[in-house]
Every structure is written in C-alpha cells, then in structure tokens.
Amino acid sequence: MSEFDRLAEEYTNQGTASVHGFMAKCVDKDGEIYSKIAGYDSISPEPQPLREDAVLKVASASKFITSVALLQCIDQGLLALNEPISRILPEVAELKVLDEITDSLEIKHHPPRNPITARHLLTHTSGMGYWFLNPSLMKWRKRPEFKPSNLVTERYATPLLYEPGEGWMYGSSLDWAGIAVRRLHNTTLEDYMIAHIWKPLNRPAPYPTFKVSKKPEYEARLMQGLERTAEGGLKETTFVFGNNADDEEGGKDLACTMGDYLAVLQDLISDSPVLLNPSTVDLMFTPQLPPSSPQTDMLLQWKPAWAICTGPVKDEDVNHGLGGTLTLGPAEEIGQPKNVLCWGGASNVVWWICRDEGVAGFFATQMTPFADKKVLELTTAWRKEFWAGRKAR
Secondary structure, three states, X not given: OOHHHHHHHHHOOOOOOOOOEEEEEEEEOOEEEEEEEEEEOXXXXXXXXXXXXXXXXXXXXXXXXXXXXXXXXXXXXXXXXXXXXXXXXXXXXXXXXXXXXOOOOOEEEEOOOOXXXXXXXXXXXXXXXXXXXXXXXXXXXXXXXXXXXXXXXXXXXXXXXXXXXXXXXXXXXXXXHHHHHHHHHOOOHHHHHHHHHHOXXXXXXXXXXXXXXXXXXXXXXXXXXXXXXXXXXXXXXXXXXXXXXXXXXOOOOOEEEHHHHHHHXXXXXXXXXXXXXXXXXXXXXXXXXXXXXXXXHHHHOOHXXXXXXXXXXXXXXEEEOOOOEEEOOOEHHHOEOOOEEEEEEOOOEEEEXXXXXXXXXXXXXXEXXXXXXXXXXXXXXXXXXXXXXXXXX
C-alpha cells in the first residue's frame, strides 16, 4: 500500500474521519491518467460514498475560471492587457491609495499614480486587498458611514493598499474582473461562462453556477462543508462563499464538479485549445513579477496561502503568471518539475498545470481551514505518488 493510499484509508475512515472525503485526479491532453476518490459526502449518520459528480464550492479556485474569461475578452479584442480597466470599470478609477487610517478613523490617502489594468487584476498587483485579511481595511470598515453590501462594485470599493503594479496583495481583483466580463458582453458571468467555457468544452448541463441555491438539482449533489474543530474533529459548517444572493463574485462563488474544472485544465494543455489563443496560454505561463522585487517580496509574505498549491518549492522560485502562482523551479521533495501554474480555494481545493509535461491535476474536499494539516499531508502524498509514477513509466 502506498503512503497516499494509507493516508486516504486512515483519514477518511467512517466514524473516525479527519477528512470526510476527497477526490484527486490528473489529466493529459488525451484524458484522465490518474484518479483517487476516497471517503464520504458528509459526516451524517448514513453518509454516501463520495461520487465524482459531487458538486463543489471551489471558493478562490473560481478566480482561475474568471481569469480565463477575462483573457478570452482580450483574445476577442474587447480590451488590451495593459490598457486602463477604468474604460470598463469607471468605479476603479475612483479608488485611492490608502496612506493611513488613524485610531479616530480619519483617512489619509492619495490618487494612484498608475491606472489599474487587466494585467494587474490577473496578477493581484492592482493594489486591491480583501478587507478580512488586512487590518487597515478592517479599520476602514468601522467608519460610521460604511454600509455593508453584497454588490461587488460596493463591497469591494475599498482603498488600494499600494500603487497599482508596484506590489502584490491577495484580494478582490478577480471579483472586479468578473464585472468587466459581464459588462463587455452585457450578460451575467454565469451565462457568459456557459456560452464561452462550458458549452465549448462539451460539458453537460446543469452547468456550473454562482447561485447554487437556485439550482435544486445541483444543490442536492453538494458535498457537505465541514470545519476542523479545536479538538481536531469535524463539524458541519455553512461556507460564506458560493451563494451570494445579490450578485456574482468571480473571485469566490463558483460551484462546479471536478469534471467541469478538469475540462478547463485539460484544454489549456491540449495541442489546440478551444478556450484561448495558444499565444495567450503562453502568456499565462510567463512570469509577471520582476525577480527580487517588492512584488515578489510581498508574494512571499503570503506563503501560507500558496504553499499547499505550489508544493515545497524554493522561495526564489515562486512568481505569478496570468491566473495563478507560477513555480520557476522544481519541488524536488515530491518530484515535481518546474513551471507549474497553480492556485486553490478556501474549501481545500487545489489545482495545478504543468505545461512542460502536458499534465494537470485537481484535488478537492470541502472543509476549512485552508491548508489544513491533514489535507496538506494528503495533497503532498498525492503529488509525490503521481510524479513518481510519471518518472517510472
């Protein structure tokens, strides 16, 4: 029994599970080349064995699909990678760079020197952050005039945390990108993706959605969301992502199946991708951050957010492509080669593409916190087993 099989059996054992279930698959341009499904769809008294058509709330893994959608708009000639995005998102031009917010909630800020572009949105170099991950933005929300909203253009109209293009911060860039796609095509993001992503890939209905509660047949197949307790057990939880009643958040709200997501990854390693021009796919795998720069320094500060996605690579080998973190060197400990584009989501979803080898992988469970220790052990063992198998062929 392999280490991965041993961990899978131990961690998903009914009644004592530390991970209720997971799916791990890999594909090449011709189809599925690796598959492991273990455990159950819930921790209910009578759980069902996990099925590969289970619906997953992929959280921030939504960002990659939204990135593909925005890159399609560039391929369609509707905008340029480096033009000011304010032509489509005039609200963005109103955002100012935050200098200071005092204890009395007085704001000091200034207009940005650089306009925000599509490239900035695709690489998290726009200056936008998530308020729940930044103390200054948390304080900003305490102002008496602040009003919570579920609308992307209001919820993420927060101050910029640095000059666009001069730093790196995980945040709402792809939520704004989703708005841009919607406006360029005068439709919803969900309908855009159905017409331009899921149907071209011959995915069957029901299609991935940003409002899973409005699709009963999809909601019935949801894998249960769980949370790790302080004692190390599991309890049911309701994810805060995946079902915005008032809007579509391209950065975190997509619900889909593993097959849907893998179809996108597989297309991007094919000889003739249908979703994007080959030259655009090339750009996705091109480092976007200057080496040894403030941008890469800030990216490294977020290692807890991307280490489960990249695998154990050296810090100096981490950069960012168009749509995900990009590893420029190998992860020798698990046998992973260089040039892997990757990211994940808070429900402990991880995806990666190795274009040099022509393979891609997707791992999914539905539990928090992200990069949970048990899940990290599983994803590490999975990748190690997969790459060892590749080398042994």
